[in-house]
Amino acid sequence: MVSAIVTARATTVDYSRRMPVLLDLRGAKSSDVTIGTSPISELQACLHSLAEPDHHLDSQSWLMKIDASLPRELRHRLTRFAPLWARRRCRLLLPLSPPLDVEVETEIDRVAHLPEQAFVEAAAYAIQGGSFDPRGAVTRPDEFIAACEARSFSRGELARSLTDDPEAFRGILVRTLEDSVEEFFAKEWGRIQSRLRDEADQTRSRLHGLPLAELISSVSPAARPVQDGRGVRFDKLQNLTVPLRGNHIFLVPSVHGRPHLIVRGEPGFPVVVNYPVAWRGQPPSIDEVRRRLTVLSDPARLNLCRHLVNEAITTSDLARRTNMTRPQVSRHLAQLRSAGLLTSERSGRYVYHRVDVQHLMQIGVELLRVIVR
Template sequence: MSVRIDVTGLRQEGIAFVPSPLAELGMALHVLSEPGHHPALQGWTTGVTARLDPHLADRMCEADFLWRSTFSDLFLPAAGIPGGATPGATLAEDLDLLDKLTDEQFVDAALEFTCMLTYDSRVPHILSDPVVRGRALDVAASRGPRQVRFTERLLQDPPSVRAWLRGFLRDCDEAFFADTWSRLRHQLAADARRKTELLRHKGLGEALASVSPVVTLDEAAGRITVDKLIQGRTVTTDGGLLLVPTSLGRPHLNVLHRYGWQPLLHYPVSAPEPAAPPTVDQLSLRMTALSHPVRMRLCRHLARSAYTTGELAQVHGMTAPEISRHLGVLKKAGLLTTQRRGRYVLHQLDVTVVARLGSDFLEGILR
């Protein structure tokens, strides 16, 4: 599974690495709502929460479906403006871009995860289609009365909700985000400059590889592939391609591929992991390999010491070919190391890889 971006004919000047204060504020709200996704930021989360005004905290819950379970495209409004806008240098500039979205764009993006709209193809606008409106209210009802009230307000009077959201975000900036942004913006600007230079001198493939090992370019096919547990596709238009760094976002790698919007990658810049993250297919292969009862028993021995195929066959009462087949599955999944000693081949479980599997799986599903 993956998200694919058709970049056929995309010129280098149509590609921009640029930070966004509004996107980082949206990620800050997500971290505060779902601290379990970001254990490395526990200190920051605790500090902000401790001094947060109770009234602002309550308002934060009013529309938290925009940032709790996922990341709303409303925090990346530049992608929705025809002609190739880029994020603003300040939060005020980014909020002005948010104001430039039409009511239809604003409501569709705000209720994306409420009404289950098809994301990457043309669908009826929720403000003009009674069936989609009804679906939005039905799904909102399953999320609780607070979301129902917000959805009803949004459908009945979009301008008032837009004003509410702008005021809320400005209050968040005053309460905690301005200080955070003053510390983070230099890191994000430096990362954007480095990747822009890499793009100019080494090309798009190298620049994307520096974003994440799970982002690849097939130059012959004119296609970017982002390895994620979702299926999606989009095409670069006259707007080009935006890449927005985030300091708070790891492990999330968000791909905006909404129909009619400019494609955008919102990628984390925090320190890379010691090893490249496994692909979704590799994760599936490893979990399948470990789920078999025979291979689980083999792993009990292989985790403690190195064994030959014959030794494992004798211990488990199986034939050598049977053991070899199971070892082959584990090796193909990247879970074994092997070494030759004379005429003997010794196999051992790579406990480092297995130990990472839990966090790899979590990063994979949050990516």
């Protein structure tokens, strides 16, 4: 999932078409890029995973363990504040200012001391979901609350508590973040911090050898340079433009953020690209997933898979079983092999084929990743 706001908040979003988020690099330079880790971003990714576990199949065992260990009162607060990180990540829980690579306590302290209006607007945008100008939470609180109630009762209640007493709201949120660090995040951050630092170091080393657009695009298969290097396109369901001119951009890797890619560009804050680190190889692009689904959509190839899933079979035997010629079977097998779904092994004079069940099952996971990314 990608989240972003353009400088002109009145921009109309057409959700009927698949459109990109465009990072406009005109006037930007390499020195505008800062690469590093952000523990509060990773904490938000963990909280999102707890709120939306179906998006994070790779972390199911960890999520179940953490959820079972949470004190009841903290679980209640996490549920209450879940709109801040469930669908649209809250800008408060991404790095607010340089430097990166600081302790989580430092980043939480920045949230605690952000000017009140900036705090309210950032929280309001996440609570409502983006279709209401967050400045209205200060100037038109009743309309803001009604817009949130239209989404859900819990969002309406959270919006009301924000507008009624912003500092009390902030105090409870900060305490919730601090308690989450103590209960589970400090241990998890100790486990993954070195991996994230290694990823940041590798990305930083590429800065010297790549043009700016290629450097930013290199962090995700969902991104690519466009307009002769004057922009980066993120293939997502928003029609938004994020200008970089006169601003800084933070490239922040995430483990628990997989498979989501977050791009944020609210006025008054640095642009943030919070990108997932590949754990077992880089996730496929949407075009690669579409190609594998196309291969499987053919009735003849799908029928071959039904024969090949339980036993290894030769080309001749497959032709006999399916009433196809050997050349026809060979062509279909080549398509399955090109999609990474077939293994073949020679035994004497014969070659035996079999469906790679693990890769076949992985297609569902990959499809989910590209949908929610």
